Structures are given as structure tokens and as C-alpha cells.
Amino acid sequence: xxxxxxxxxxxxxxxxxxxxxxxxxxxxxxxxxxxxxxxxxxxxxxxxxxxxxxxxxxxxxxxxxxxxxxxxxxxxxxxxxxxxxxxxxxxxxxxxxxxxxxxxxxxxxxxxxxxxxxxxxxxxxxxxxxxxxxxxxxxxxxxxxx
Numbered sequence: 001x002x003x004x005x006x007x008x009x010x011x012x013x014x015x016x017x018x019x020x021x022x023x024x025x026x027x028x029x030x031x032x033x034x035x036x037x038x039x040x041x042x043x044x045x046x047x048x049x050x051x052x053x054x055x056x057x058x059x060x061x062x063x064x065x066x067x068x069x070x071x072x073x074x075x076x077x078x079x080x081x082x083x084x085x086x087x088x089x090x091x092x093x094x095x096x097x098x099x100x101x102x103x104x105x106x107x108x109x110x111x112x113x114x115x116x117x118x119x120x121x122x123x124x125x126x127x128x129x130x131x132x133x134x135x136x137x138x139x140x141x142x143x144x145x146x
Contacts, residue, residue, distance in 0.1 A: 004031035005120055006040065007106065008064050008088075009099050010072035014042065017097045021072040021079050021090065022057060029067065030103060034110040037103045061086050068120035071102060087123065089116040 007030050010019040014028040027043045043063045045056075057079055064070055069089040073096075083090045093102065106117075113121055 003124055004033045004037075005068040005117075005124060006030070006066050007032050007037075007103075008043075008067045008070040009102070010070065011099060014039070015099060017071050017073055017093050017099065017102070018095065019072060021060070021070060021075040021083075024060065024072065027060075027064065027070065028099060029064075030099075032103065032106055032110070034107060037107070057082055061088065064088055068124070069116065071097070073097075089120065091116075 008027045009017050009030070010021055010024040010026075011017055011028045012019060012026050014026075019025065025045055029040045029043065030037045031040045045059070045063075061082055064083075065086065067088050069091050070083065071091045071093050073093060075083070075090045075092060080090050109117055110121075
């Protein structure tokens with residue numbers, strides 16, 4: 001699979017977006033390209049990490065590092081700012097939105113990306129290019145040549 005965007009969905013069942021970002025007990029993470037998507041991982045939070053935990057937003061944002069966006073049925077103003085500062089676009093969708101339908105829409109949107117998707121792809125391209133450049137620089141420093 002070519003370089004893919006990581007997209008998170010606030011979901012307790014991995015089928016529908018059925019949770020508010022701040023109180024989400026789980027996220028389903030997908031790797032998405034214009035052609036396809038695949039389930040990458042699930043992130044689950046314990047009750048201890050939820051109830052009365054003042055840092056629960058930071059824990060969730062930290063867990064979602066590397067994701068381009070997080071889909072949820074609601075997200076508070078404070079969380080929106082913190083997510084965007086972390087480079088994660090908050091996307092609000094209707095309760096019980098089907099994840100597979102949202103992925104299909106993402107595939108369509110990736111054909112001519114605009115807005116946050118265009119920014120995320122640009123960031124992904126820069127990261128991929130930087131990683132490849134660094135890898136080749138390291139190989140050359142070790143004596144590799146063409």
C-alpha cells in the first residue's frame with residue numbers, strides 16, 4: 001500500500017461513529033489511500049483513563065498522533081483547538097454514521113482533495129520525502145553508492 005493517511009473514528013463497535021471525542025472509549029484507525037483503505041489498529045481507553053481524568057483530552061490526542069483526522073459525533077471547542085494544534089483535523093459527523101460509507105466518501109474526496117485533506121496530503125508528501133531523503137543520506141554515509 002502506498003503512503004496512506006491515518007484516519008481515526010470515535011467508535012465503540014468499529015462499525016459506526018457513535019461517540020463524542022472527549023468521552024470516546026475507543027478509536028478505530030484506518031490507513032487510507034485514494035484507491036483503498038484498511039483497518040490499522042484500535043485504540044481503547046480504560047475506565048480509569050476516562051472518569052475524572054483531567055488529562056483525558058491530552059491522552060486521546062497523544063494516542064492519535066500521526067492521524068490526519070478524527071471523526072466523531074461531537075467535539076468541544078477546547079478539543080478542536082488542541083486537535084488542530086496537534087495537526088489532527090476534527091470532523092463532526094451525524095450520530096451512527098457508517099465508517100465504511102465515510103471511507104468511501106474519503107476515497108472520492110481524495111481524487112480531488114481540498115481543504116484539510118489537501119493539507120494532510122501535502123504534509124504526508126513532505127514526511128515521506130524527508131524520510132526517504134534521510135534514509136538515502138544515511139546509506140550514502142555508510143558507504144553505499146549506486
